[in-house]
Amino acid sequence: MPPNPPSAPSKQLHTFDNPAPERDYLIQFQVPEFTCHCPLTGQPDFAHFTIDMICDRLCVELKSLKMYFWSYRDEGAFHEKVTNTILSDIVKVTQPRYIRITAKWYVRGGIYTNVVVEHRKKGWKPAPVVDLPSLPVERGLLG
Amino acid sequence: MPPNPPSAPSKQLHTFDNPAPERDYLIQFQVPEFTCHCPLTGQPDFAHFTIDMICDRLCVELKSLKMYFWSYRDEGAFHEKVTNTILSDIVKVTQPRYIRITAKWYVRGGIYTNVVVEHRKKGWKPAPVVDLPSLPVERGLLG
Amino acid sequence: MPPNPPSAPSKQLHTFDNPAPERDYLIQFQVPEFTCHCPLTGQPDFAHFTIDMICDRLCVELKSLKMYFWSYRDEGAFHEKVTNTILSDIVKVTQPRYIRITAKWYVRGGIYTNVVVEHRKKGWKPAPVVDLPSLPVERGLLG
Amino acid sequence: MPPNPPSAPSKQLHTFDNPAPERDYLIQFQVPEFTCHCPLTGQPDFAHFTIDMICDRLCVELKSLKMYFWSYRDEGAFHEKVTNTILSDIVKVTQPRYIRITAKWYVRGGIYTNVVVEHRKKGWKPAPVVDLPSLPVERGLLG
Amino acid sequence: MPPNPPSAPSKQLHTFDNPAPERDYLIQFQVPEFTCHCPLTGQPDFAHFTIDMICDRLCVELKSLKMYFWSYRDEGAFHEKVTNTILSDIVKVTQPRYIRITAKWYVRGGIYTNVVVEHRKKGWKPAPVVDLPSLPVERGLLG
Amino acid sequence: MPPNPPSAPSKQLHTFDNPAPERDYLIQFQVPEFTCHCPLTGQPDFAHFTIDMICDRLCVELKSLKMYFWSYRDEGAFHEKVTNTILSDIVKVTQPRYIRITAKWYVRGGIYTNVVVEHRKKGWKPAPVVDLPSLPVERGLLG
Amino acid sequence: MPPNPPSAPSKQLHTFDNPAPERDYLIQFQVPEFTCHCPLTGQPDFAHFTIDMICDRLCVELKSLKMYFWSYRDEGAFHEKVTNTILSDIVKVTQPRYIRITAKWYVRGGIYTNVVVEHRKKGWKPAPVVDLPSLPVERGLLG
Amino acid sequence: MPPNPPSAPSKQLHTFDNPAPERDYLIQFQVPEFTCHCPLTGQPDFAHFTIDMICDRLCVELKSLKMYFWSYRDEGAFHEKVTNTILSDIVKVTQPRYIRITAKWYVRGGIYTNVVVEHRKKGWKPAPVVDLPSLPVERGLLG
Amino acid sequence: MPPNPPSAPSKQLHTFDNPAPERDYLIQFQVPEFTCHCPLTGQPDFAHFTIDMICDRLCVELKSLKMYFWSYRDEGAFHEKVTNTILSDIVKVTQPRYIRITAKWYVRGGIYTNVVVEHRKKGWKPAPVVDLPSLPVERGLLG
Amino acid sequence: MPPNPPSAPSKQLHTFDNPAPERDYLIQFQVPEFTCHCPLTGQPDFAHFTIDMICDRLCVELKSLKMYFWSYRDEGAFHEKVTNTILSDIVKVTQPRYIRITAKWYVRGGIYTNVVVEHRKKGWKPAPVVDLPSLPVERGLLG
Ligand SMILES: [Ca+2]
Ligand SMILES: [Ca+2]
Ligand SMILES: [Ca+2]
Ligand SMILES: [Ca+2]
Ligand SMILES: [Ca+2]
Ligand SMILES: [Ca+2]
Ligand SMILES: [Ca+2]
Ligand SMILES: [Ca+2]
Ligand SMILES: [Ca+2]
Ligand SMILES: [Ca+2]
Ligand SMILES: [Ca+2]
Ligand SMILES: [Ca+2]
Ligand SMILES: [Ca+2]
Ligand SMILES: [Ca+2]
Ligand SMILES: [Ca+2]
Ligand SMILES: [Ca+2]
Structure with a gap:
């Protein structure tokens, strides 16, 4: 069985046309396989990234996103x-x-660090949110 | 024991009259059994769909909804x-x-993708929400 | 040991005076033991009901609530x-x-259905809610 | 949309030929939708049943099992x-x-009752079990 | 609505005939509502009791069990x-x-105490256990 | 080892000066060890209490709070x-x-009851809340 | 970005040489993406498969395993x-x-079915298992 | 293997320049390893601290934060x-x-205490929050 | 309100007579509040201890156990x-x-360490264990 | 604040004398931060390792274990x-x-792979295990 065509880490992010630009809708990616290294000590760091985005004209292509995250493997950050x-x-x-x-970093020195960053397009405003009631947790039997 | 009457995948969604159109109330369907295939590689994809809706004059009939989701089984998407x-x-x-x-897709290339899309009727506005206090989690014994 | 005095399903809901009508406060009942049957096929259906209410002059008596829910056992719905x-x-x-x-129904045809309905008294408005910070989940040990 | 062919509760359990009688293998059914009533007070009782079985020549047919459990709905037990x-x-x-x-009954009088009953064929002995190591629970990020 | 017939805490445990004495089968009661007080300081203690039993000729009657546990409410222990x-x-x-x-006691002085006691009838031996494979935990979607 | 100095249930709640009255900050107590009895039947009831408070000049002293909750042990309520x-x-x-x-009561008659009550000082208004993004749940390995 | 080389469902399972045939060691695969259809009604079925194996001279190649499971997509079973x-x-x-x-099937008719099948090589016996103590669950803070 | 360079508890908090002061973004630290002692009885207390902050010109340096928390080890508080x-x-x-x-303290006297304190810079206002829909919890298989 | 009588860390473990020496029964203590320091770097370490014991003539007194664990606070280990x-x-x-x-230590250098040690009295043998069937996990509603 | 002394990945595992060679006791390490790359495609792989060991004369030094695992970062495996x-x-x-x-690998091609390998010293036999009863899961309140 031959291997996949060779692929490589890359800072190049590919895009494709948003199939429903007339709507504000959410795309969420979760990337549990992030690693880079500490610029001071050179030791590896690990994190779980979550990307929540409302696209405009363009969406991020999934495979290039994977290779983009891979590109940090040998960088200090x-x-x-x-x-x-x-x-x-x-x-x-x-x-x-x-x-x-949202980046959740593995524990260092007994302390867990999480970082959350956002950006919004100038002039864009989220539609007023429709709050739906959250469903109560139910349990009728014993554990 | 004879089988059920033959049924088949179908793009035809049936409806019935909303029994309480005077109220805005929530109907939620969760459909864990969705599968289609990738239009590029032909490989199967899997997802869990959640539908939250506030109906107007018509509700979606449950059995036709099941067959509608089934209809994607042999389509690329x-x-x-x-x-x-x-x-x-x-x-x-x-x-x-x-x-x-809300569609939660099975992992591909180490990345999990979720998509959330919504539509609201022109002129319709959700009633101001009544926020109820969430119940704190309690535990009095060990583990 | 003699049985409890005979009791029976009943559509009769009893009430008692709200002991603190001067306050808007929440009473929540969770009823995991609901069953009725499907009016088309006659087969049994099961659900978990949650009632969240802010009473006015009257509260629902717990025992009659139990017998009220019991009354659906032989009805199609x-x-x-x-x-x-x-x-x-x-x-x-x-x-x-x-x-x-909130009614959470057992799965039928591979699809889970939940229904959420509400009613508010004319002219009544909830007091502006006091949002308390939610406590972050903590964990210091492994598994 | 016409209803399913009429079905009804029944004490009749159907069987079919075990497709692999040369092996001891486990079939587990979980039946969360059991209800009967208390023979003393007439009030409804609810339970979750789990059946673990190693069949010999015959297997239990799933649909008749559903109707068998339904048959307890109007019985005291x-x-x-x-x-x-x-x-x-x-x-x-x-x-x-x-x-x-295994039957797990809903709480009564503040006490939860579970009952576990088994039967084994005369002369039958389980093959010596192959114990596989259980996988440790892992977690690399915070909560 | 009149109250239940008066009941009271009692050390008297009632029994009834085991409906299947020809089998060794498990009856488990979970009693989360136990309280007594500390004989030294008089302060209340709380615990959750679990009783696992294989009966012989007699079973414990559920209601008397409830009142038996209630009887510890005013005792030091x-x-x-x-x-x-x-x-x-x-x-x-x-x-x-x-x-x-099994008794699981609420924390005292930062330490949780659990106690497990058993008794077996002279000459009685458990049937060799049929080990069934435990079902692996599966998850196909993200959290 | 001698016992602690004798202590007793008491309706007397002690207070101490709020160490940071210049701020609105939250103090939450969770009291899993509450019991009283039902005024109709005399049977014991159990609940878990959560107190969320923003103090003004005075805070509640923890030990007196414990004895206050203890004081309900022999009262009907x-x-x-x-x-x-x-x-x-x-x-x-x-x-x-x-x-x-927030009081979460143990199940009675198959129904769970929770009660949530609040009070706010006249003229006091909560500072506009700073909503922080909630951290998404992540998982990179299988169960 | 060009697609992967075309792949297709296949009943052909590939193997490779076991890199450590001198040891009995466990390889576990979890396959959450299984679907076939019911031979009676034609409707889709879904399941989660877990394979636990101790190989001899040959291991199963992962990619062919994926395509093997895919091959059931259009079969009744x-x-x-x-x-x-x-x-x-x-x-x-x-x-x-x-x-x-181990196959865990999605619910049908309100009943969940799991099937567990095993095979062992003639003459092969598992080494006596080394039981390690399971680590108790600990928790020092409130929920 | 020589030890790390000697380190010591310290009230000295170090800072570094915020790498993205043009944005309001969240940094969260979780510190599960806090201990001090009770000023009345001298007994040790334990807590889990969570710090959520939106920095201005300066960020807190992680290692100094660790040593700052360590500095409470021998203080009454x-x-x-x-x-x-x-x-x-x-x-x-x-x-x-x-x-x-947010500080979550280990249980004392059967009561759990949590404290939440906040500070905001004069004139600073949080950007209006973009509420993203929370993803519903899904589950398609049994337990 | 006066403080408790002064107490202090101590290596002195107190005992009392086993109230049921005629039985082998389990006493489990969980001690989530353990801390000592690293003998090389002087930095604090944290752990959760679980003690499972079958006593002979003597039991460990709970309060002295608490002070014994406290005694490690200023020791390197x-x-x-x-x-x-x-x-x-x-x-x-x-x-x-x-x-x-069983000691579960907080993470150091990205690695979690657990240690489990046991001792058994010469000549003592555990009674053959009565294996009770473990109760299957059930769930009838959607998450 | 100067960085730690430079450290580097290394295949060199350090040891120290077992402090209690007279006992068979368990040391468990959990290493959630493992990464290497696939020798066919060059893409990164991730895994969580658990090591359970009963040492003889020597124990593994924790810091060298960390650097040993780091040494796989640039290797195909x-x-x-x-x-x-x-x-x-x-x-x-x-x-x-x-x-x-035990190695738990992140999902590839929709399939999760776990591998469990063990070694035991010639002539060494585990002491007969003391089975302690597992504590039943309890819950007395609703969710
Ligand atoms: Ca739920
Ligand atoms: Ca359960
Ligand atoms: Ca929490
Ligand atoms: Ca834990
Ligand atoms: Ca796991
Ligand atoms: Ca996690
Ligand atoms: Ca999920
Ligand atoms: Ca999380
Ligand atoms: Ca995991
Ligand atoms: Ca916790
Ligand atoms: Ca599951
Ligand atoms: Ca349940
Ligand atoms: Ca549920
Ligand atoms: Ca437990
Ligand atoms: Ca509990
Ligand atoms: Ca609870």
Whole structure:
């Protein structure tokens, strides 16, 4: 069985046309396989990234997103800085109406660090939200 | 024991009269058994769909909804596109006051994708929500 | 040991005076033991009901509530219809300031259905809610 | 949309030929929709049944099992007694190599009752079990 | 609505005939509503009791069990002692083939205490257990 | 080892000076060890209380709070009434800016009851809340 | 971005040499994306498969395993039968020392069905298991 | 293997320049390893701290934060007081736009205490929040 | 309100007579509030201890156990060493039939360490265990 | 604040003398931060490793274990092969009485792979295990 065609880490993010630009709708990606290293000590860092975005004309192509995240594997990066950089890179190629990135970093020195960054397009406003009642948790039997 | 009367996948969504059109109330369907295939590679995709809707004159009939979802089994469909199409199809036959569709797709390339799309009837506004306090989680014993 | 005095299903809901009518406060009942049957096929249906209510002059008596829910055991009832009917019945005897009923139905045809209905007294408005910060989930040990 | 062909509760359990009688293998059914009533007070009781069985020549047909459980809806039954009766009924029609029934009853008087009954065919012995290591629970991020 | 016939705490445990004495089967009671007080300081203690028993000729009657547990409400009792006493009392009236009592006590001084006591009838041996494979936990979607 | 100095149930709630009256901040107590009895039948009731409060000049002293809750052990109390009474008692001694009490009662007659009561000081208004994004749930491995 | 090289469902299972045949070690695959259809009604069925195996000379190649499971997409298959067939197919190409397959099927008619099948090589015996103590669940803070 | 360079508890909090001061973004630290002692009895207390902050010109350096929390190990501190003090200390060195500290204390006397304190910079206002729909919990298989 | 009588950390473990020495029964303590420091770096370490013991003539007194664990607060201790030492100390004063200590340490350097140590009295053998069937997890409604 | 002394990935595992060689006791390490790459495609793989070991004369030093796992970051490795290699490497330097390694790999192609490998010293036998009753899960309140 031959391997997949060779692929490689890349800072190049691909896009495709938003199939429903007439609506504000949410696309969420969860990327549990992020790693970079600490610029001071060189030791590896790990994180789980969540991207919530409302696209405008362009969507992010999934495979290029995977290779973009891979591209950080050999780079040094501070927690607060890298989360902001990734936000800026996705904003640059897709110009989304809204994007929020959440990075949850593995524990260091007994302390857990999470970083949440967002960007919204100038002039864009979210439609007033329709709050639906949350369903109560039910349980009728014993554990 | 004879089988059920033959049934088949169908794009035909049936409706029935809303039994309480004087109220805005929520109907939620959860459909964990969705599958289609990827239009590029032909490989199967899987997802869990949730439909939250506030009907107007018509409700969606449950059995036809099941066969409608079944109809995607042999079709190719991109994640963002199919979620929008299903929304549009339900809107067309029921003209609901409000509908939101959430699709959670199985992992591909190490990345999880979720898509959330909504539609609201022109001129319709949700009643101001009554926020009830959420009940705190309690636990008095160990583990 | 003699049995309890005979009791029976009943559509009769009893009430008692609200002990604190000067306050808007929440009473929540959870009723995991609901069953009726499907009017088309006669087969049994099961659901979990949650009632959230802010009473006015009258509260619902717990034991009669139990027997009221029991009264559906031999009736046919569609999901959307029965949830609305139960709401209307409780409204009729208690005239609450606010009531919300959530019915979570057991899976049918691979699809889960939940229905949420509410009623509010004319002219009544909820006090502006005091949002308290939700407590973050903490964990310091592994698994 | 016409209803399904009429069906009805029935004590008749159907069987079909075990497709792999040369192996001891486990079939587990979980039946969350059980209800009967208390023979003393007439009030409804609810339970969740789990059936674990290793069949011999015959398997239980799923649809008849559903209608069998439905047949208890209008019968009075003590917790300990009904669990034993259901075991005996399934044993009678399938003569399984092994069967275990677990009934978890909804709380009564502040006390939860669970009953577990089993039967094994004379002379049948379970093959020595192959214990596989259980996978440790892992978690690399915070809550 | 008149109250139930008066009931009262009682050390008297009632029994009834085991409906299936020809089998060794498990009856489990969970009693989350136990309280007594500390004999040294007089302060209230709380616990959750679980009783696992394989009866011989007699079963414990559920309602009397409730009143038996209630009878500890005004007594002083050390954790280790009271768990053993309750075991002895149930053994005395039912002479079970096997019984195990687990008491989980609320935290005191930052330490959680659990006590597990068992009794088996002389000469009784559990049938060799049929180990069924435990079902692996599966999850196909993201959280 | 001698016992602690004798302590006793008491309706007397002690207070101490709020160490940061210049801020609106939240103090939450969770009291899982509450019991009283039903005024009609005399049987014990159990509940878990949560107190959320924003103090003004005075805070509630923890040890007296424990003894206050203990004082209900031998009193009869309806669910709705006792929750309101406890609120009133704490309001009387601390005159808080805001207080909310949530009582979750153990199941009775197959129905779970929860009661939520609140009080706010005249003229006091909560600062506009700073909504922080909630962290998405992540999972990168299988169950 | 060009698609992956075309792939297709296939009954052909590939193997590779076991890199550590001198040891009995466990390989577990979890396949949450299984679907076939019911041979009686033609409706789709869904299941989650878990394969636990101790290989001998050959291991199953992961990508062919994916395509093998895909090959059931357009076939009719009864729950008990298909689980046994998949076991037999993997046994045929790998001749493992031990294999166990667990299939958890989506609910039908309100009943959940799970099937567990195993095969062991003639003459092979599992090494006596080293039981390690399971780690108790701990929690030091409130929920 | 030589030890790390000697480190010590310290009240000195270090800072570094905010890498993205043009945005309001969230940094969350979770510190599960906090301990101090009770000023009345000298006994140890334990807590889990969560810090949510929106920095202005300066961020808190992670390692100094660890040593700052360590510095409370030998100090006496009341729950309400120490939470406020830690807030004030971090405010003093970073002058953040917003900060919220949540302290969850281990149970004492059967009661759990949580304290939540916040500070916001004069004139700073949070951007109107973009509410994203929360993803419904889905489950298609049994337990 | 005066403080409790002064108490202090102590290596002195107190005992009392086993109230049921005629039985082998389990006493489990969970101690979530353990801290010591690393002998190399001086930094604090945290752990959760679980003690499972079957006593012989003597039981461990709860309050002295609390003060014993407190006594490690200012000591340096390696993970493997301190778990063994605590075992030895409890064995010395109680001479139990069986004891097992589980220590779960907070993460260091991205790795979680757990240590489990046990001791059994010479000549003592556990009674053959009565395996009770574990209750299957049930769920009838959607998450 | 200067960085830690430079550290680097290394295949060198350090050991120290077992502080309690007279006992068979368990040391468990959990390593959630493992990554290597696929030797065919070069793409990154991720896994969670658990090491359970009963040491003989030597224990593994924690910091060198961290750097050992780091050393795989730039190596290609098949799932089954690398798990066996890591086992062999730790066996070589510590000659443990027993060791078991569990590797849980992130999903690839929709399939999750877990590998469990073990080694035991010639002639070593685990002491007969003392089975302690597992504590039943309890819950007395609603959700
Ligand atoms: Ca729920
Ligand atoms: Ca359960
Ligand atoms: Ca929490
Ligand atoms: Ca834990
Ligand atoms: Ca896991
Ligand atoms: Ca996690
Ligand atoms: Ca899920
Ligand atoms: Ca999470
Ligand atoms: Ca996981
Ligand atoms: Ca916790
Ligand atoms: Ca599951
Ligand atoms: Ca349930
Ligand atoms: Ca549920
Ligand atoms: Ca538990
Ligand atoms: Ca609990
Ligand atoms: Ca609860």
